[in-house]
Amino acid sequence: xxxxxxxxxxxxxxxxxxxxxxxxxxxxxxxxxxxxxxxxxxxxxxxxxxxxxxxxxxxxxxxxxxxxxxxxxxxxxxxxxxxxxxxxxxxxxxxxxxxxxxxxxxxxxxxxxxxxxxxxxxxxxxxxxxxxxxxxxxxxxxxxxxxxxxxxxxxxxxxxxxxxxxxxxxxxxxxxxxxxxxxxxxxxxxxxxxxxxxxxxxxxxxxxxxxxxxxxxxxxxxxxxxxxxxxxxxxxxxxxxxxxxxxxxxxxxxxxxxxxxxxxxxxxxxxxxxxxxxxxxxxxxxxxxxxxxxxxxxxxxxxxxxxxxxxxx
Numbered sequence: 189x190x191x192x193x194x195x196x197x198x199x200x201x202x203x204x205x206x207x208x209x210x211x212x213x214x215x216x217x218x219x220x221x222x223x224x225x226x227x228x229x230x231x232x233x234x235x236x237x238x239x240x241x242x243x244x245x246x247x248x249x250x251x252x253x254x255x256x257x258x259x260x261x262x263x264x265x266x267x268x269x270x271x272x273x274x275x276x277x278x279x280x281x282x283x284x285x286x287x288x289x290x291x292x293x294x295x296x297x298x299x300x301x302x303x304x305x306x307x308x309x310x311x312x313x314x315x316x317x318x319x320x321x322x323x324x325x326x327x328x329x330x331x332x333x334x335x336x337x338x339x340x341x342x343x344x345x346x347x348x349x350x351x352x353x354x355x356x357x358x359x360x361x362x363x364x365x366x367x368x369x370x371x372x373x374x375x376x377x378x379x380x381x382x383x384x385x386x387x388x389x390x391x392x393x394x395x396x397x398x399x400x401x402x403x404x405x406x407x408x409x410x411x412x413x414x415x416x417x418x419x420x421x422x423x424x425x426x427x428x429x430x431x432x433x434x435x436x437x438x439x440x441x442x443x444x445x446x447x448x449x450x451x452x453x454x455x456x457x458x459x460x461x462x463x464x465x466x467x468x469x470x471x472x473x474x475x476x477x478x479x480x481x482x483x484x485x486x487x488x489x490x491x492x493x494x495x496x497x498x499x500x501x
Contacts (some may be wrong), residue, residue: 196488200481207477208470210262212253215466242444256470265471275471279453283475285355286452289444290437292359292368293376294430301380302426305387310414312392320384327381332440336374336447343370353449371448375440379433386429390422397421431487435480 229296240246244255265275308320344352350370357364359372394400395418404413442454453472460468 190390196485200485203476203481204474205257208257208474209253209471211470212256216249216252216491224377229426230295237309260474264403266467268460268468269465275468278456278468279472279475282451282453282456284358285450286438286441286445286454287479288355289368289371289375289450290357290434290440292372293379293437294434295381296372297376297383299381302387305384306414306422308384308388308392309391309395317388321388324381324384327377327384328385330377332374332378333443333447335377336371336444339370339374342446355448355450356451362484371444371450374447375437375444378440379437382429382433383426386425390425391418394418394422423454427490429483434483438476438479 223306244252247255256266263276265279267274271278302319306325308317311317311486339461343349350366355367357367357373359365359368389458395414400413400418438454441452442458444450445452446458453475457469457472457476459465460472
């Protein structure tokens with residue numbers, strides 16, 4: 189187990205290193221001049237050249253990339269060209285809002301989607317199964333931005349039950365729950381629907397196993413067979429889906445934050461792209477990639493907890 193953790197940590201470092209190179213190279217060849225942006229619209233040619241020299245943009249690509257990695261190792265994500273503020277400080281304000289939205293969306297998807305998938309499997313080929321399967325197909329096909337707009341019109345503008353946007357409280361508080369519920373619902377619907385479909389398929393596979401038939405022959409109740417013997421093994425594909433879905437939630441949060449006017453890293457990233465604030469784009473993408481890799485590492489380690497038969501050499 190210890191060796192596996194070390195190998196996974198090493199792979200995580202290599203993956204993040206590759207991500208930094210890809211992002212840095214992509215933005216290096218992107219159109220636009222960061223020196224002009226940093227110098228300001230009224231800067232002269234000499235001032236732009238001086239800014240380019242100050243930022244090190246006149247140096248070779250590998251030198252710039254090496255300096256970028258060196259700063260990352262020291263916890264320095266750079267300084268925004270527009271605000272002249274450290275990016276770490278700006279992300280510290282916005283990252284909690286994005287994590288608040290993503291974690292709530294994942295919890296909502298798990299709490300609703302997994303039990304519905306199990307119910308669908310237990311009522312295979314009945315009207316309940318057909319209804320849940322149809323609803324899950326509709327949920328997967330529904331764009332989050334379209335659903336978010338409908339939720340704002342219906343529950344915010346018409347009924348006034350929820351605020352139309354903004355987020356400044358964690359979801360476990362009363363105010364925070366009202367703020368995060370609609371964006372969390374619109375963001376989690378597709379993940380929730382995928383949990384229903386995967387949970388149904390996984391549970392059906394487990395219920396057809398030999399050890400389940402043995403448990404039935406011993407006279408165990410259906411409830412104990414389902415929730416004690418079958419669910420634990422059925423969770424393994426769902427854990428994999430959770431890891432990949434969390435990355436999808438972080439990506440989907442970029443659009444959802446725009447719809448609900450949430451000051452998160454998604455909004456921060458979109459503004460940086462439109463303003464060609466390349467150093468902010470680099471740092472934000474790297475932070476999102478880091479969170480995605482860490483979540484998948486945690487999911488891999490949870491496999492052993494869920495199924496002790498899994499061994500890592």
